[in-house]
Amino acid sequence: MKLDPVSLRLFVAVMEENAIARAAAREHIAPSAASRRLAELEDALRVELFTRSNRGTEPTAAAYALLHLARGVLNDLDGIASQMRDYGAGVRGHVRVVANISAITQFLPGELQRFMARHPQVQVQLQEQISTDVARSVAENAADVGLLNEGSYGERLTLLPYRGDELVLVVPTQHALARRKSVRLAEALAFDFVGMHPGSAINTQLLRAAAEAGLPLKLRMQVTGYDALYLMVAAGLGVGVMPRGSAQLYRGAQTLRAVALNEPWARRRLMLCLRSGEPPSGTTRLLVDHLLQGTQGTDGEAAP
Secondary structure, eight states: OOOOHHHHHHHHHHHHSSSHHHHHHHTTTTTHHHHHHHHHHHHHHOOOOOOEETTTEEEHHHHHHHHHHHHHHHHHHHHHHHHHHHHHTTOOOOEEEOOOHHHHHHHHHHHHHHHHHHOOOEEEEEEEHHHHHHHHHHHSOOOOOEEESSSSOOTTTEEEEEEEEEEEEEEEEEETTTTTTOOOOHTTTTTTTTEOTTOOOHHHHHHHHHHTTTTTOOOOESSSSSHHHHHHHHSSEEEEEHHHHHHHGGGGGSEEEEEEEEEEEEEEEEEEEEEOOOOOOHHHHHHHHHTTBBOOOOOOBBOO
């Protein structure tokens, strides 16, 4: 058996779905045919990809290594087909971008609008993910460029300063803290919070800071985006934390106040990440250079 895209796509689907039946449904083939293809793939590669037991299948170390290689091959194949189609439509290449919500709400709309105005033949695909997933997507070749919070994400990534942002406390206009210019987190912890979803950088930071202050974080509810956080805070269901640039999107509503957080961790850096050891393609390099044009110094803040 020769390696073929159908078997590689099925293998990637099994790894992502963590079940042969779900992967088979996703790839529109029968589960028995999927199992047979996986067995043939193992025979062709002469390596065990899954350990099988009554509890199901578990990927081996070889499977995780193949996952990275398979995604790269499939992306190259998709890229060939896409670029050939796009040449007929006047498009020249595409870039896969993953970014956290802070980068998307504060910076990327304007940045991408300007980039695509300059390079109308380049197609940009954007997906929102939390920072840890952004790092994983870029490292595993599921994306070309990532935008995420500063942190340690392993040696497979190269991080470049992108922008700075500031976390603020958002409260209803009639709240007891609304007239303050700045507050410490310990003062805000006396109130209920509307938090971001588990795993988000802001949620993790609030839990850590509350623990260091020796005070409980009273999460009344958790939401998945800043729009929902704004609506819940405006309804008086708690206070919340979001980037200042994101909070400014709602200033016309006159229902929220953004109060500075007098905490060192409230000043953050967003980073641009690429896979280490792999020079970006021409279209990816165009976008990376464009995104980095607005940075200055070492703090990653936007140039005026």
